[in-house]
Amino acid sequence: MERKVNRAVKFSRIPQFGLGLRTESESQPSFAAADIAVGLGTLVLLYVAARVGAESLVKFSPPDVIPTISLDPRNLPNYAARSTLRMFIALGFSTLFTFVYGYAAARSRRAEKVLIPLLDILQSVPVLGFLSVTVTLFIAMFRGSLLGLEAASIFAIFTGQAWNMAFSFYQSLRTVPAEMDEMVTLYGLSKWERFTRLELPSSVIGLVWNGMMSFGGGWFFLAASESISVLNRQYTLPGLGSYVASAIAARDLHAVAWAVVTMIILVLLIDQFFWKPLVTIADRYKLELSAGEERRFWVVDLWRAASLPALFECILGPSLIRLDRLFSNLTRVKPHPGHTSPSKTADRVFNVVVSLLALGMIVAAVRFILSSVGMAEVGHAALLGLATGARVLALLVLSTLIWTPIGVAIGFNPRLARLSQPLVQICASFPANFLFPFATLIFIRLGIHLNWGSMLLMALGAQWYLLFNVIGGAQSVPNDLREMATSIGLRGFRKWKFLIGPSIFGSWVTGAITASGGAWNASIVAEIVSWGHTTLRAAGLGAYIADATSVGDWPRIVLGVSLMSVFVVTLNRILWKPLYRLAQTRFQLS
Incomplete structure (x- = not known):
């Protein structure tokens, strides 16, 4: 343990904090x-x-029209660069949000009671729900400039990235090994020192893999964030997402194919120059006693x-x-002899205030909905929500059975991880809705109803959350535990029962939660697909929200978003919260 403790302490020394790229023993070359x-x-x-970035500093004031997206493939490098810049800006804000939000939720019992349920609601609100409110707001903030639309697009991408990363960081902080936590307490480290010496190093593996997956989630909603159709208005920004949306509207398969090729090249470049280096660096902070195979990358x-x-x-x-x-x-927290923990009365007052605020918001939303659409419409939307919920649960079961063994194999074998990561990264980062036109044609020709086909489309956008969390959890398993399991002859089912299952359980729960939220969000674009003038619809809450958003039907937008939030939060309270508690109490590495 001494070697890893020393490494954690070295992590705090700022010259070595430069992503851990240089060790003290390395000479400084000329x-x-x-x-x-x-x-x-x-x-x-x-x-x-x-x-x-300078291309965003142009004048724009609605109802001005942005120049039409050209389907000439020679414009794709510029479109790809603009989309990539938006993605990385959103990733930067998502990382900052993750540190602040996840830390507050994990370290404050009162904040946790508010922030975690709120995070459940936020991840269940579809991207179109955010766009309906934020487009007009951002345009007003940057009046006369295209930066307003750019900010709205980046915010939409942010909503596809941040929630998964925040859940991962929160889960990592809540499952820090008890002896390490006791050690930093014994040495009297400040909150900043605890964060930089222990909490960040212990969570970096899961954070990198979830950041990679969240980046892929941002690509999934790229078309919706660049070709924005809300409140009977159409806003289009130059980018890969709007290029694909224009190609679909024009029924131009060649343009879609060029976009697919460009996307594959872009994903490979980002993987080589950004994600693989981060994965290599993160592996240096695995908590273990024995030395494993060191990852290297060019x-x-x-x-x-x-x-x-x-x-x-x-x-x-x-x-x-x-x-x-x-x-x-x-x-640094200075001890006060007379300091006492918050009283139960203060906790009760806090709970009552929060409950009253939440109840007031719920009552206001219910009154607005009932006065506009009536109970019959609420019942109809609830049935559609049950249909979408059934698809989500079926997707989670199948994804767990398929991707958990694969994720463990990749996480346990560095050589396999090096070989498979580009393929996994392409599959996860590639926006599945780029393939929707081809899937739509297949559904039409084979006569497959979208009620079934939408499950496949939702899986393309959500299953990777589960895979990446399992990979991150498997990579975090100390090598000494794996060597011990091998030495005592644990194999097959017994190895899964006593080592693999408990070790990755917390990561699997995080992946299942975010995959569930991703699937609900993906239903917005998976339950209604188009090819030219041909549109297929599935019976579900996603299609309901998409239709209401496109025509600016505020009562139905609020109803659909509210019901989706209710379904997601209910599932989290009934299923995921007890599993989270189980991961923190019985399956914590200590």
Whole structure:
């Protein structure tokens, strides 16, 4: 344990905190070819980001019309760059949200009572539900500029990324090994030191894999966030998503095929230059006693070989160390002899206030809905919600049976992970709705009703949450536990019962929760698909919300979104919350 404790302490030292890319034993090389590659790569990246970002600083005021999306394949590099920039900006905000929201929920008992149910509701609200409210708001905030639409698009992508990452971080903080938590308490570490020395290193593997999956979730809703049809208005931003939406409307299979090829190339590039390096770095912070096989990757090796990162580290290091000490001093909790824990009376008052606020919001929504559409419409929408819910549950069962063994195999075998990660990343990051036109044609020709076909379309967008969480959980299993299981002859069912199952249970619960929320969200685009003037509809709450949003029917939008939230929260309270508690009490690594 000493070696890993030392590594966790080294993680707090800011020069080594640079993503763990350089160890103390490595010598500092002189200026060489690696520096040229790193320097040129950084400059090219900054230039592309600045050039693409400048295209958003143009004048736009509704009802002005943005130039029509061209289906000429030569425009695809520019469209891909603009979409990628939106994705990474949304990922940055999602990461910041994850740290703040997840930490608050995990470390405050009162905040947890509000934030976790609220997170259940937020992840159940479909992207179109957010767009209905935010498009007009952002356009008003950036009056006369295209930045308003850009901000609305980025926010929509954010809503497809943030909830999964926040759940993962919350789960990781709640399952930190007890002896490690006791150690940092014994040494009197401040809250900032506890976060940077223990909590962040112990959660980084799950956070990276869930960030990868959340990034894929953002791609899934790219078309909806770039080609926005809300409240009887159509807003279109140049990008891959709007390109595909235009190609579908024009029934241009060649343009869709070009978009698919561009998307595959883009996913591979992002995997090579962003996600694989992060996975390689995250593996350094696995909690274990014995040394496992060290992951290596060419981008990480190139960075280590260059001296430019070390130069910037030497320049910025002292300032970062001073900031680290400042935050440590500001967050250090000084013991007070007379300090007592919050009283039960204060907790009751807090619960009553929160309950009254929630009840007031529910009453207001119910009055608005009933005064506009009546009980018959509520009953009709509830039945549609049950149909969608049945599809979601069936999807979760099948995804668990198929992807859990595969995820464990990938997580336990670094060599298999290196070989399979590009394929898994392509499948997870590739926006499944890019394939919907081809699926729609197949459904039409084979006579498959969308009531059944929509299950497949929903699975394409949701099953990867489960797979990626299982992979992250399997990779977090210490090598010494796996070696011990092998030495005592655990195999087959007994190995799953006593080692694999308990070790990945918390990650599986997180994956199942986020897959469930992803499936509900995916129903918006999976239960109503089009090819040209041909539209297929499934009986479900997703199609109900999509139809209401496209025509700006606010009472039905509120009804559909509210019912979807009720279904998701009810399922979480009845099923997922007890499983979470079980993961924290019986299957915590300690």
